[in-house]
Amino acid sequence: MLSTNTLVLFWGLMFILTLTKEGLGPHAQSVSTSLCYSKENHSSYLPFLPKRLISSPWTGIPHQLQCARRSLSSFPVSRGFLYNPASGRCSPLLWLEAPSAQGAQPVQPEDGELYLSCGVCGDDFEVMELASGDLVCLRYVNEAASSEEAASHCSEMGAYLVSVKTLDKLTLLKRIAKGNVLVGFRYLRSEGVYSWLGHDEILTRQQIEKVFLPGEPNDDEGIENCGEFNHYAQGLNDIPCDFRFPYICEKALPVLNG
Known part of the structure; x- marks a missing residue:
């Protein structure tokens, strides 16, 4: 009670x-x-x-x-x-x-x-609508950082590096990104899978086929453990974690269980 x-x-x-x-x-x-x-x-x-x-x-x-x-x-x-x-x-x-x-x-x-x-979305974050009608709460940080630095800064604001699980979300990134931006997926090398930060969810094959560039993620030279939205190619790509780009933080909005 x-x-x-x-x-x-x-x-x-x-x-x-x-x-x-x-x-x-x-x-x-x-x-x-x-x-x-x-x-x-x-x-x-x-x-x-x-x-x-x-x-x-x-x-x-x-x-x-x-x-x-x-x-x-x-x-x-x-x-x-x-x-x-x-x-x-x-x-x-x-x-x-x-x-x-x-x-x-x-x-x-x-x-x-x-x-x-108070603060469900929060200061300096913006409520945006996806084509599906769902809402997301995002903050575009136009300062170059490594994936670790970006993830830490997002966490300090009660957020996480943006996840891109659907074509709707990818379409939104295409609209708001001014160049390459870091996104929140990681290659868990010991397990051989990719995971979304902030959700601890494994990327499914369906997600990869929908939002990644053809042939990606490919872990080129065995050093690509982090991710970006590639503005030129308009899709997701895996990159070394020390590459520095602007980034997008996302806050979770309340959802009904089930």
């Missing part, structure tokens, strides 16, 4: 809500989740829309704190809510979604105020 531990710290239009998940059994441990929420202008995120988690809002919720608490208690992945203080309507949100997404709904006056979890 989720119970309120530390309810709230207020400053300006922001507050922190902390919920504690109480484990069951004699050796169970409590796990706390703290989220900062900020009141947002609906228009500041256009064209993106709030992604609702329920079709009809809860009613009779007396305060935005109770709305935040119920949203997070009912949906631990929730990273926002809509709250109307006049009517007590409360709509939990996953976060944002593209207007082209199935079931996307514009905000109506009766929906009330928009609160989003």
